[in-house]
Amino acid sequence: MLEVAALSHFYGKHQALADIALAIGQGEIVAILGANGAGKSTLLKSIAGLVKPAPGATIRFEGHHIGELPAHLIVERGIALVPEGRGVFGDLTVAENLQLGAYPARARAGEADRLARILRLFPRLAERMAQAVRTMSGGEQQMVAIGRALMSNPLLLLLDEPSLGLSPLLSREVFRALAEIRSSGLSVLLVEQNARASLDIADRVYLIESGRNAGSGPASAMKNDPEVQRAYLGKARAAPSPP
Amino acid sequence: MLLVDIILPGLVLGGMYALIALGLTLQYGVARIMNLSYGESLVAAAFGAFSLYGGLGLSPLAALLLAVPVAMVLNWLLYRLLLERLMRRGKDRGAQEIDSILVTFGVLFVIQGAMLVAFGGQYYSYSYLSIPLTIMGSTLAVNRLVALLFAALVGGAVYLALTRTRIGTAVRAIAVDANAARLVGIDVAALSGLAFAFGGGLVAVGGVLISMFLTFNAAMGVVFTMKALVVIIMGGVGNVIGALVAGLLLGVVETAVARLVDPGLTLAATYALFLGVLVIKPTGLFGRAAS
Numbered sequence: 240m241l242e243v244a245a246l247s248h249f250y251g252k253h254q255a256l257a258d259i260a261l262a263i264g265q266g267e268i269v270a271i272l273g274a275n276g277a278g279k280s281t282l283l284k285s286i287a288g289l290v291k292p293a294p295g296a297t298i299r300f301e302g303h304h305i306g307e308l309p310a311h312l313i314v315e316r317g318i319a320l321v322p323e324g325r326g327v328f329g330d331l332t333v334a335e336n337l338q339l340g341a342y343p344a345r346a347r348a349g350e351a352d353r354l355a356r357i358l359r360l361f362p363r364l365a366e367r368m369a370q371a372v373r374t375m376s377g378g379e380q381q382m383v384a385i386g387r388a389l390m391s392n393p394l395l396l397l398l399d400e401p402s403l404g405l406s407p408l409l410s411r412e413v414f415r416a417l418a419e420i421r422s423s424g425l426s427v428l429l430v431e432q433n434a435r436a437s438l439d440i441a442d443r444v445y446l447i448e449s450g451r452n453a454g455s456g457p458a459s460a461m462k463n464d465p466e467v468q469r470a471y472l473g474k475a476r477a478a479p480s481p482p
Numbered sequence: 483m484l485l486v487d488i489i490l491p492g493l494v495l496g497g498m499y500a501l502i503a504l505g506l507t508l509q510y511g512v513a514r515i516m517n518l519s520y521g522e523s524l525v526a527a528a529f530g531a532f533s534l535y536g537g538l539g540l541s542p543l544a545a546l547l548l549a550v551p552v553a554m555v556l557n558w559l560l561y562r563l564l565l566e567r568l569m570r571r572g573k574d575r576g577a578q579e580i581d582s583i584l585v586t587f588g589v590l591f592v593i594q595g596a597m598l599v600a601f602g603g604q605y606y607s608y609s610y611l612s613i614p615l616t617i618m619g620s621t622l623a624v625n626r627l628v629a630l631l632f633a634a635l636v637g638g639a640v641y642l643a644l645t646r647t648r649i650g651t652a653v654r655a656i657a658v659d660a661n662a663a664r665l666v667g668i669d670v671a672a673l674s675g676l677a678f679a680f681g682g683g684l685v686a687v688g689g690v691l692i693s694m695f696l697t698f699n700a701a702m703g704v705v706f707t708m709k710a711l712v713v714i715i716m717g718g719v720g721n722v723i724g725a726l727v728a729g730l731l732l733g734v735v736e737t738a739v740a741r742l743v744d745p746g747l748t749l750a751a752t753y754a755l756f757l758g759v760l761v762i763k764p765t766g767l768f769g770r771a772a773s
Contacts, residue, residue, distance in 0.1 A: 287665065288664075289661070289664065289665075309664070309669075310664040310665060311664050311667045311668055311669045311670070312667075314665065314666065314667035315667055319665075320665055322662070322665065326659065326661065326662040326665060327662065328655050328658045328659055328662060329658065329659075330654075330658045330720075331651070331654065331655065331658060335651050335654075335655075338648060338651060339648075339651060339652060339655050339663075339666045339668075340666055342648065342652055342666045342667045342668055343666070343667035346667075387666065388665075391666065391667060
């Protein structure tokens with residue numbers, strides 16, 4: 240459903256992305272692994288229309304070129320980004336954030352049903368609908384951010400470091416929610432520093448190094464690849480992981 | 483009764499401040515334009531009402547129906563043709579703010595110059611509904627009460643539109659985080675232009691209402707710009723309820739000082755209150771704590 244080819248991006252003279260290619264199929268969860276500064280966030284922002292790709296890039300979604308569209312029209316096509324640092328409206332309430340998620344025209348039909356489903360997914364939000372989001376914990380804000388993205392009725396969800404700064408417990412809750420979201424048929428493109436958790440949940444994985452494709456494959460195979468284990472899972476020797 | 487003597491005119495004045503601060507909140511808080519020509523727009527609307535009343539015998543309340551759409555269209559054009567381009571070019575928030583200050587500073591002199599050519603520098607006023615009315619021992623002209631009533635109606639309607647409708651919530655979302663607003667499908671440029679136009683419409687309402695009971699001249703716009711700025715900073719930039727409350731508060735305090743101490747000290751009282759609020763709560767009465 241999403242095809243990216245020859246995607247490059249420059250911040251001034253610094254090249255953040257160089258000829259990136261990737262594809263995501265219907266209902267797939269695809270994870271992107273890479274070191275800090277490898278260009279993962281820039282890749283997601285390019286797809287979402289927040290940064291303009293360098294000329295020559297192809298970004299096709301459901302058969303249409305979307306590389307030139309502004310961000311607000313890309314949401315309208317069915318791509319929702321949960322940005323790094325969450326990007327929630329801190330001064331607004333949970334209810335207002337979720338209502339704004341349904342701002343695109345594509346999200347108006349079935350809005351009430353979707354809201355009910357999201358509140359079942361994150362029951363904590365149901366108790367805090369009237370609370371200003373900035374007064375909530377990081378994990379709760381992440382739930383608002385994901386819930387807001389789901390409110391836009393997306394076909395593809397882009398997640399940038401959803402577990403960053405969360406306690407292990409809340410981080411698990413976020414991944415549990417992702418597994419549930421997948422079962423509803425949504426495609427997910429995931430950038431995560433928690434490589435182990437993303438390998439567990441993903442179908443396929445792309446490796447990115449210094450803004451370039453550095454390999455890809457099914458998550459199950461990647462998990463057992465010694466090179467991947469060394470670079471991303473921190474397994475220098477086969478040390479037993481702590482309980 | 484002294485208390486009523488202060489509270490009633492104070493609320494009238496404060497209602498005007500709240501209304502024009504609400505307009506500046508839309509222009510500065512949402513569209514990110516520090517509009518220095520704001521007060522000149524207000525005075526221009528006052529002259530418009532004066533001319534329509536003197537020339538055509540049109541009541542100022544009817545003049546609203548003409549002044550508000552005209553002001554909205556002019557402000558929208560100003561935003562789309564000039565300010566939006568500058569905003570797109572500016573590298574960051576600071577550069578954009580400096581650009582918008584320079585441009586609207588120029589607009590200030592254009593509007594002021596046109597008014598000086600047309601009306602000269604002398605003070606103007608006209609007499610509309612200046613019928614004394616006694617309320618609880620305090621005498622007030624009917625035009626002031628009508629102005630307060632209209633300010634309350636318009637302010638209340640704008641407040642409800644901003645807090646209870648999806649598009650109003652979207653406008654506030656831009657004030658909170660414009661980038662995140664794009665991610666939920668909001669066309670930030672188009673909606674900012676609309677917010678800027680509405681801000682211009684609100685200041686036109688303020689100008690027409692104020693002209694019913696205050697004398698004005700072509701050079702006094704800057705006073706209103708300053709007051710509106712003081713009010714929105716006191717209330718917390720971008721905060722709708724903050725602008726309303728701070729506006730009313732300022733009106734009552736100014737009237738109290740003028741009545742109890744000396745009318746010459748009202749401006750000093752304004753800034754004393756302003757500084758006091760900022761020392762105790764730097765982000766304004768309803769502003770969030772620095773995050």
